[in-house]
Amino acid sequence: MSHLRVDAIACDGHGLCADLLPELVDLDEWGYPIVTGPVPRRLRRAAAAAVAACPALALRLTEPPR
Amino acid sequence: MTAALTSPTAASRALDRPDVHLPLPAVDGLVDAVDAAGLRGRGGAGFPTAAKMRAVLDAASRPDRRRRGQPVVVANGCEGEPASHKDATLLALAPHLVVDGAVLAALALDGSRVVLCVGTAAPAAAGLRAALAGRADPVAVEVVEVPERFVASQETALVRFLGGGPALPTTSPPRPAERGVAGRPTFVANVETLARLALLARHGPHAQSLLLTVGGAVTRPGVVEVAAGTPLSRVLDLAGGPSTQVGTLLTGGYGGTWLTARDHLGLPVDRDSFRAAGATLGAGVLLALPADACGPTQTLHLLRFLVRESARQCGPCRFGLPAMAGDLTEIVDGRPDASAAYARLTERLGVVDGRGACSHPDGAVRLVASALHVFAEDVAMHLRGLPCRAAGAPSLFPAGRSAW
Numbered sequence: 001m002s003h004l005r006v007d008a009i010a011c012d013g014h015g016l017c018a019d020l021l022p023e024l025v026d027l028d029e030w031g032y033p034i035v036t037g038p039v040p041r042r043l044r045r046a047a048a049a050a051v052a053a054c055p056a057l058a059l060r061l062t063e064p065p066r
Numbered sequence: 067m068t069a070a071l072t073s074p075t076a077a078s079r080a081l082d083r084p085d086v087h088l089p090l091p092a093v094d095g096l097v098d099a100v101d102a103a104g105l106r107g108r109g110g111a112g113f114p115t116a117a118k119m120r121a122v123l124d125a126a127s128r129p130d131r132r133r134r135g136q137p138v139v140v141a142n143g144c145e146g147e148p149a150s151h152k153d154a155t156l157l158a159l160a161p162h163l164v165v166d167g168a169v170l171a172a173l174a175l176d177g178s179r180v181v182l183c184v185g186t187a188a189p190a191a192a193g194l195r196a197a198l199a200g201r202a203d204p205v206a207v208e209v210v211e212v213p214e215r216f217v218a219s220q221e222t223a224l225v226r227f228l229g230g231g232p233a234l235p236t237t238s239p240p241r242p243a244e245r246g247v248a249g250r251p252t253f254v255a256n257v258e259t260l261a262r263l264a265l266l267a268r269h270g271p272h273a274q275s276l277l278l279t280v281g282g283a284v285t286r287p288g289v290v291e292v293a294a295g296t297p298l299s300r301v302l303d304l305a306g307g308p309s310t311q312v313g314t315l316l317t318g319g320y321g322g323t324w325l326t327a328r329d330h331l332g333l334p335v336d337r338d339s340f341r342a343a344g345a346t347l348g349a350g351v352l353l354a355l356p357a358d359a360c361g362p363t364q365t366l367h368l369l370r371f372l373v374r375e376s377a378r379q380c381g382p383c384r385f386g387l388p389a390m391a392g393d394l395t396e397i398v399d400g401r402p403d404a405s406a407a408y409a410r411l412t413e414r415l416g417v418v419d420g421r422g423a424c425s426h427p428d429g430a431v432r433l434v435a436s437a438l439h440v441f442a443e444d445v446a447m448h449l450r451g452l453p454c455r456a457a458g459a460p461s462l463f464p465a466g467r468s469a470w
Binding site: 007008009010011012013028029030031032034 | 235236237379380381382383385386389417421422423
């Protein structure tokens with residue numbers, strides 16, 4: 001299963017990822033994302049959309065090592 | 067600061083030996099020897115040294131190795147931890163041993179360059195340059211002075227600084243082993259780790275010693291070298307013994323843990339025994355806190371230091387650490403809403419942990435979580451609005467310029 005990774009330095013806490021993918025991203029009290037789990041197949045497209053939408057380019061979708 | 071030297075076997079001594087430049091031993095099988103010796107990094111994180119070296123070898127053997135270039139070895143002598151002096155002591159007393167270790171590592175990794183990093187305010191740079199002037203090493207060796215800052219000694223911060231950037235951590239991966247200085251596979255190791263590596267190369271397998279900085283309420287604060295597993299009471303004795311009744315010890319460093327003295331005098335001082343006791347040995351810092359000091363207050367001083375030293379690059383560290391310090395302030399002051407602050411603080415510890423690019427916020431969380439546990443009775447009194455007499459006292463440990 002693939003995973004969402006947050007680049008903590010690049011992230012500015014815009015919060016779009018949590019808007020687009022509430023199933024997998026919570027925001028902490030300061031507005032920074034907490035990824036709650038791996039990306040199931042049914043959410044792959046939504047996760048890719050969240051990655052593409054991040055204004056800080058701080059979100060990545062990583063594949064597990066084969 | 068003087069060094070008490072008590073290492074039982076000659077082979078394991080880094081300090082109590084003549085520090086001269088001898089011909090280097092062969093490096094065949096050095097990585098395996100480091101692995102067999104179980105050598106772990108002495109900068110704080112305790113990562114297995116051989117695994118780090120193999121990661122560099124792996125990166126250097128990939129098909130794009132020509133583009134990546136030959137490996138670089140970075141000797142980390144920055145010692146950002148304000149309570150730690152063991153690296154400065156080692157560099158002052160045994161610079162050749164450290165350079166030997168760095169050069170041997172470079173040879174074992176087929177590297178071509180060694181960078182010795184020390185703090186700008188440290189006298190170590192001049193000593194290292196003097197030592198280098200009398201050597202003819204098979205790889206290029208240079209000394210680089212790095213701004214004195216807590217997070218500057220994180221390995222990604224060193225790589226960034228050596229690449230012309232600020233001495234602040236970067237996001238990893240890529241780790242320095244894959245893409246480090248000038249994009250090359252880079253082995254970043256604490257200077258004591260490299261000294262241990264040199265001793266292994268020179269003397270073969272032997273029981274290992276540790277450099278420890280013992281401070282706080284002891285009669286002769288300083289750096290000691292002991293065999294791994296030496297009982298804690300013996301280590302305190304080497305520092306002259308307690309100067310007053312000691313209640314707890316801060317172990318590892320400012321991002322470390324508290325340990326009750328009474329229950330742990332026989333605890334063997336080594337990484338695994340400390341971990342089993344719920345403590346960290348970190349960079350080998352042991353600070354004795356008097357029994358009549360206020361643990362939560364002293365923790366707050368250290369936490370405020372960590373707040374100031376944050377690189378402020380990652381939101382959870384930039385906002386989370388000051389929020390934690392605010393909660394702990396309310397607890398220390400025994401304010402009416404201290405119980406709410408306590409609940410908020412325990413929640414925030416879970417939220418902040420592991421969410422930075424480097425381990426700085428994790429250390430702050432570890433320190434505070436440990437304080438809430440070890441000083442639980444004291445904290446309970448503060449929550450009832452009955453802070454102890456020593457609450458609000460100045461910091462007993464060096465905690466930077468800005469006071470309470």
